[in-house]
């Protein structure tokens with residue numbers, strides 16, 4: 566499992582496998598040090614080829630019969646399900662993370678006086694859909710972070726004892742510091758209190774293991790554009806099996822209803838939602854993007870998320886060591902239970918450091934006063950050394 570570090574021999578084998586991938590799937594890495602997966606993940610070569618093939622057919626639509634298009638979407642649902650340990654019937658395809666978070670805000674059974682607990686400093690996609698509920702008399706509480714700026718899980722669990730708290734909304738991994746929530750703990754506490762656990766998964770799914778049938782998450786929203794190495798416009802929402810029939814989306818697509826697979830009788834309206842998570846989809850979906858996503862997910866499944874987690878966390882080690890030796894604050898957690906693929910450091914003059922890295926062709930991000938380094942499977946220890954060389958010259 567992710568939380569137990571690999572033996573060095575195994576880690577070396579993973580590194581060698583990943584190094585071989587660079588040339589075949591990410592050839593541009595020969596010129597650029599890209600440590601910015603938490604912003605945008607690259608499209609692997611195999612996915613680009615699949616997209617090109619699809620687009621070629623798209624020029625002449627008769628080459629893309631409806632049956633094939635629908636089978637492509639179903640393939641994407643299956644790939645997502647395999648990735649997170651879900652059943653395909655629990656997966657709705659979505660064009661971004663926000664779709665799933667809005668679904669949660671609008672479809673969960675909330676009434677005036679109820680409270681939604683959101684950890685402070687969440688990415689705004691997981692804040693604004695909840696704040697809109699205040700107009701309906703639903704309270705939104707921003708739970709204060711701990712001293713380090715991470716979600717305070719003790720406080721969140723404590724707060725769940727209040728029966729008015731009906732939803733806890735938190736990111737799997739925080740965008741600005743890489744803190745990975747203990748979803749097992751939060752999920753169990755939510756379950757015990759009858760509270761819904763809604764998770765923004767985009768910064769964790771693809772770099773950290775998650776099995777939704779072991780971890781009691783109710784709704785998980787995730788865009789494909791970052792760690793899933795997938796096109797913009799791809800993503801998904803997972804809705805726990807028991808919740809699917811109970812939730813009615815506030816806005817609907819026409820294929821969310823029974824009988825709409827038969828295009829010869831579309832005006833035989835039947836306002837019965839599908840029994841599975843397709844009731845949450847907004848068709849027409851960008852078929853090409855999901856075709857691409859399925860290809861990228863196949864690549865990730867072949868590599869294995871556990872290996873990605875181990876590899877990326879091993880790449881952080883020299884950064885942590887350098888920070889300690891130079892008295893630079895590490896903004897990210899170091900314990901195995903809360904690490905992710907994102908590591909953030911806060912040198913004295915972060916903007917200066919960021920611009921120096923940019924000049925050295927190192928792509929990373931400046932977030933909330935820290936340099937965010939977000940490696941994926943294609944990054945190497947030599948690239949991390951390059952980052953440290955640049956930072957050394959600043960000190």
Ligand SMILES: Cc1ncc(COP(=O)(O)O)c(C=O)c1O
Nearest residue numbers: 661662663688690740765767788
């Ligand atoms: C935690 C988090 N949630 C959501 C998003 C993006 O949301 P969406 O996929 O709706 O654009 C980002 C980054 O862009 C993010 O870091």
